[in-house]
Amino acid sequence: MSEPNVLLTIEDRIAHIRMNRPKAANGMSVEMLRDFYNAVMTVHGSDDVRAVVITGAGKNFSAGGDIHAFHSKGKDLPAYIRQATAYLQDAMQALMRLDAPVIAAVQGYATGGGGFGMVCAVDIVIAADSARFLAGATKVGMAPDAGTTATLPAIVGQRRAMEILLLNPTMSAAEAKDIGIVNQVVAEDALLDTAMTLARTLADGPPLAQAAVKREVRNHAKLPVEAVLTEEARTVSELSGTDDALEGLASMIERRPPAFTGR
Template sequence: MKLIESGMVLLDLDDDGVAHLRLNRPEAANGMNVPFLRALYDAVMVATGQRGLRALLLTGEGSHFCAGGDVKTFAAKGEALPDYLREATAWLQNVAQGLLALPVPVITAVHGFAAGGGGLGLVCASDLVVAAESARFMSGAVRVGMAPDAGSSATLPQLVGVRKAMEILLLNPTLTATEAAEIGLITRVVPDDELQRTALDMARTVADGAPRALGATKRLVWSGLGHRVEAQLPEEARTVSELSGTADAREGLAAVLERRRPTFTGT
């Protein structure tokens, strides 16, 4: 059943109860701007309201799962960037909270890059993550003079430990799928041509299970750290907005667009 047939986010629901949520901005590597984030939040809410929902499969169209924020849009905002990012961060946090609170497991399939607060944040807010062998993971926030969001400053340390989270967030290594699996960031690595089949099989396996037991198990696991995630969201939003108004943030965005190394001055 087609629930959202066109636009930047697509959603359908199979007869077996698996909802397929697809990021559909391939021309921008599924980069996130405010309209995209609003559409994504709406799709999560539509999925939440489906009586027959038993699992949600999250994928990205095009060459990448999600390259993070839409850098071109951010750079074009100039001095209005803090206000724009305040709105964008709010929608992204709503999306992350929606996935965490979804009463069924979320299975995410990653190909290409999962980067930034958007890409890595969605990975961290998922229950099970399957990645293609060629997939890559990166934070990237401090690279453009900003801070992590989507709750990842709380979820990432829980997934991989504080020391490894600090390395990922501060040094911005590009992790291979194998490295991501070894540290517990993702669930499984498969050959590229088996990604979609494996992720769908996993979603169908979940959908075959006892819905209330699976939903309760997910809730219990996340609630063990959920209060910490929720408490972190306002501080993340404030920090991202504050940093986006700095000269370093403007320099970081310009450096990405100009494909050069940024020169940060601390202002």
């Protein structure tokens, strides 16, 4: 039997989604995108997941769309692309709507909607020092997908996003960190351990407050500051009545680590 396209493990409140087509540089076929989406939805349905780590098997995080699968479709390619992008869009929206923070641990190449687009869609990015980032869509006569035309400008600004999406520079991990695409650069052999250590820190954090941060940061980029202030005040008032907020205050007073329960 062939290996699964995507592997999912949930252990100790951390979900690990691993793209598993190393021979294809984790290029995303319709089948892989479907399986990735299903994995994310499984995480959505798990009540105890507090953090998510996404990795790619082999030398590369993801080379984006599976160009060999695309090329093999010939005149049927538009229909195949419509199906692929539908799964990709649904998967990226599902990632962004997860209450749990999502970490991408990137080695090798992260290109196209499946690779670079996913990097822009997650919450925190840890990159190996050998990682490379490339938008790449216009390089092959295509347009960006995976929400990149919204997520990338929010990260780097409109002018820099135009440069990246139109000129397709291949960015090193250090260059990507300098402009805010990457949070941290580490040695490749420390990549997974670093991501898992960060996931453990997040999993031990207050889940309701972290979910509020994700929701507000993504939503408030579209709102005037007056509306943001109102929504922030409402959320803080709501959270102040939770067990986690009271536990957080008690832990500060008692000088001990907090034990958050998500209530």
